[in-house]
Amino acid sequence: MNMPFYVAPEQMMKDRADYARKGIARGRALVAVQYADGILLVAENPSNMLRKISEIYDRIAFAGVGKYNEFDQLRRFGVRNADVKGYSYSRDDVEARSLANDYAQILGQTFTHEVKPLEVEILIAEVGPTAAEDQLFHILYDGTLVDEKGMSVLGGDADAIAERLKAVWSATDDLATALAKCAAALAGPDRRIASDDTEVGVLARSNGRRCFQRVPDEQVRAILGS
Amino acid sequence: MRVPLFTSEHDPGSNFTALLKMVGLDPFGSTKGVEGVVAAPHGTTVLALRYADGVVMAGDRRATMGTRIANREMEKVVPADRFSGVAISGTAGVAMDMIKLFQLQLEHYEKIDGRPISLEGKANQLSQMIKANLGAAMQGLAVIPIFAGYDLIRRTGRLWDFDITGGRYEEREFVATGSGMGPAATVLKVGYRPGQSATEAVELACRALWEAAEVDAATGGPDALRGIYPVVATISADGWRAIDDDELASVFERLAAAQRSGREAAS
Numbered sequence: 001m002n003m004p005f006y007v008a009p010e011q012m013m014k015d016r017a018d019y020a021r022k023g024i025a026r027g028r029a030l031v032a033v034q035y036a037d038g039i040l041l042v043a044e045n046p047s048n049m050l051r052k053i054s055e056i057y058d059r060i061a062f063a064g065v066g067k068y069n070e071f072d073q074l075r076r077f078g079v080r081n082a083d084v085k086g087y088s089y090s091r092d093d094v095e096a097r098s099l100a101n102d103y104a105q106i107l108g109q110t111f112t113h114e115v116k117p118l119e120v121e122i123l124i125a126e127v128g129p130t131a132a133e134d135q136l137f138h139i140l141y142d143g144t145l146v147d148e149k150g151m152s153v154l155g156g157d158a159d160a161i162a163e164r165l166k167a168v169w170s171a172t173d174d175l176a177t178a179l180a181k182c183a184a185a186l187a188g189p190d191r192r193i194a195s196d197d198t199e200v201g202v203l204a205r206s207n208g209r210r211c212f213q214r215v216p217d218e219q220v221r222a223i224l225g226s
Numbered sequence: 227m228r229v230p231l232f233t234s235e236h237d238p239g240s241n242f243t244a245l246l247k248m249v250g251l252d253p254f255g256s257t258k259g260v261e262g263v264v265a266a267p268h269g270t271t272v273l274a275l276r277y278a279d280g281v282v283m284a285g286d287r288r289a290t291m292g293t294r295i296a297n298r299e300m301e302k303v304v305p306a307d308r309f310s311g312v313a314i315s316g317t318a319g320v321a322m323d324m325i326k327l328f329q330l331q332l333e334h335y336e337k338i339d340g341r342p343i344s345l346e347g348k349a350n351q352l353s354q355m356i357k358a359n360l361g362a363a364m365q366g367l368a369v370i371p372i373f374a375g376y377d378l379i380r381r382t383g384r385l386w387d388f389d390i391t392g393g394r395y396e397e398r399e400f401v402a403t404g405s406g407m408g409p410a411a412t413v414l415k416v417g418y419r420p421g422q423s424a425t426e427a428v429e430l431a432c433r434a435l436w437e438a439a440e441v442d443a444a445t446g447g448p449d450a451l452r453g454i455y456p457v458v459a460t461i462s463a464d465g466w467r468a469i470d471d472d473e474l475a476s477v478f479e480r481l482a483a484a485q486r487s488g489r490e491a492a493s
Contacts, residue, residue: 055337073231079337080229080245087330088251106231 016117020141023119024066029155029186030123032063034134034171035178038127038204038211042182045199048217053201055212057082057094059127061203065155066120066141074103074122096126100137100145108143117141121154127203127211131171161185175202175215176223183224195224242334243327243355253327254358263366267296269321271406271438271445272303272313274374274385275414276399277427280462281374281383283311284431286406286439287454288446289318298446303457305466307332310348310375311459315404317367324355324369345377349386349394357392370403376461383461406438406445413437424460428469431458432477448478 028044030052041063043052052071053063056078064071081102082094103122111117124137136148151169153162165185173181179200187193200215207213229249238244246253272285289297296318303313306329314321331351336342343351352373359369374385386394387401399418402410413434419426435456439447448455455474460467 051340054340076237076338077229077231079334083242083330083334083337084229084245084249084251087246087326102228 013112016111017142020111020117020119024121024141025156027065027067027155029153029157029161030063030065031151031153031161031165031182031186032123032125032136033151033165033169033178033182034131035173035175035202036171037175037206038202039125039134039136040175040178040182041123041125041201041203042179042186043199044186044193044197046197048196051199053199053214055079055201055210056099056124057086058091058209059203059211060094060096060099061125061201061212063123063125063154063201064120065122067118070118071120071122074106074118074120077106078103078124096124096135096137100124100139103137103139104143104145106143107139107141111142123152123154125152125203127205129205157188160188164188179215179220179223195221195226198224240335240338242331243358245334253323254355254362265291266320266367267291267318268316268405268444269300269302269318270315270404271402271410271435271442272315272372272404273402273407273410273414273431273434274313274372274400275418275427275431276383276385276420277424277460278421279383279424280376280460281311281385282424282427282431282458282460283313283372283374284428284435284456284458285313285315286435286446286456287449288444290444293443295446298449298452299454301457303459304329305459306348306373306375307336307342308465309342309378309461310345310373311461311466312352313372313374314369315371315407316369317362320359320362320367321369321371324359324371328352328355344379345375345384348375349373349396352386353388353392353394355392356388356390360391363390372401372403374461376463376465378463381463402434402438404445406435406442408438409441410434410438424462428458428460429477429480432456432474433481436478436481448474450475450478 030043032041041053045052050068054075056062062075062078078099086094107118118141122139126135128134136152138146138148138152168181198220200220202213203211238248267289269289274281274283283303285303287299289300304325306312312325368390372387377384386396388394400414417430439445455471458469
């Protein structure tokens with residue numbers, strides 16, 4: 001009988017975490033902040049078709065960084081669960097917290113039991129009736145669930161971006177001001193991100209039932225310059 | 227009934243009904259194995275017509291069960307999404323469920339796929355739902371909708387009516403269904419002018435419902451006492467817009483005044 005090589009659990013987890021972190025760090029980052037009318041999500045994304053930011057439900061948005069096929073599968077999972085829950089109970093019963101828990105379970109399970117961890121970090125944002133009730137759930141590749149206040153940064157170089165953003169961010173900024181600050185924080189001091197490579201979405205309290213809206217390219221260009 | 231993460235061969239794609247079936251919530255399964263004919267409240271008389279910039283949809287508010295008025299303020303004309311609407315005559319409960327499912331299907335597709343279904347695709351989806359309901363229809367639970375909307379590709383208003391088997395027929399000018407369809411369609415036929423304005427089309431729709439309510443007991447007329455008026459909406463390039471009750475009240479006031487003066491002139 002062949003005996004498998006013994007690998008200490010600490011080492012195994014560390015290897016997996018390194019693998020996932022490397023995969024995520026290769027991709028571009030994404031930020032979400034509260035602004036005057038809700039939550040603003042900004043991603044550096046050269047593609048106009050493969051989205052990082054999208055709508056889950058009336059007040060809930062999804063954002064993911066890392067491997068596209070993996071976070072897109074998680075996005076579909078979220079849309080499906082939200083729609084089925086809203087269908088069998090009520091639209092009021094769909095909330096970010098339970099969805100974020102489901103995601104944490106999936107990512108945690110995959111991290112410990114599968115051969116390869118998911119190389120993604122995701123964010124579930126919910127805009128509340130007032131700014132105090134806004135929620136940002138940041139879920140890491142190993143299922144760690146973080147309930148963040150005011151702003152959240154995902155992806156490679158997250159710490160540096162968060163530091164830059166924290167220095168200027170204010171929850172009462174209007175859309176244009178908040179977007180300019182986010183884009184500057186994403187780019188850093190030595191770089192500028194072209195507005196065409198910026199994907200922007202909002203969860204706006206003033207949008208009616210479906211709060212999520214993509215900010216059109218023309219508007220992004222007008223705010224950031226081309 | 228939590229939805230699992232699907233493997234690629236089991237993935238239901240953007241089809242919401244298929245997804246519901248996979249998690250054990252078959253929306254059309256409830257009447258299977260039920261024998262005989264079921265009596266349930268019915269909704270009646272809905273219509274749609276084209277005008278210069280799109281379509282007008284309208285429907286009365288009454289639901290009846292035999293000769294009893296089951297509900298006075300049922301909304302049988304509702305937006306399906308921003309650029310389309312659905313109006314339903316037939317068994318109220320089944321119809322409401324179908325509308326809910328249809329609205330969800332359109333939104334679900336849009337979210338999963340990242341873009342909305344074409345207007346014709348939406349009509350086709352509704353047609354498949356009516357077809358799936360055929361078993362229930364044979365037990366007296368038929369639903370006959372009208373679907374109308376603004377086609378963003380062709381830049382025009384379009385409308386469809388359906389039969390009980392899911393047959394889908396695009397109409398060029400107008401359509402009315404439900405128990406008051408006879409008088410309503412006659413009014414529309416006489417009053418219809420191609421390229422008429424929204425105001426004219428709304429007034430014509432109101433007159434058609436008024437005449438239907440005059441002769442059909444199952445169709446509710448404007449109820450000034452309770453402030454209940456038919457649902458009337460326009461759908462154009464700007465999307466769905468419901469006409470508010472004050473505006474409808476004045477339209478019906480004008481119609482009533484015209485009838486009064488007509489009668490005085492005759493005597």
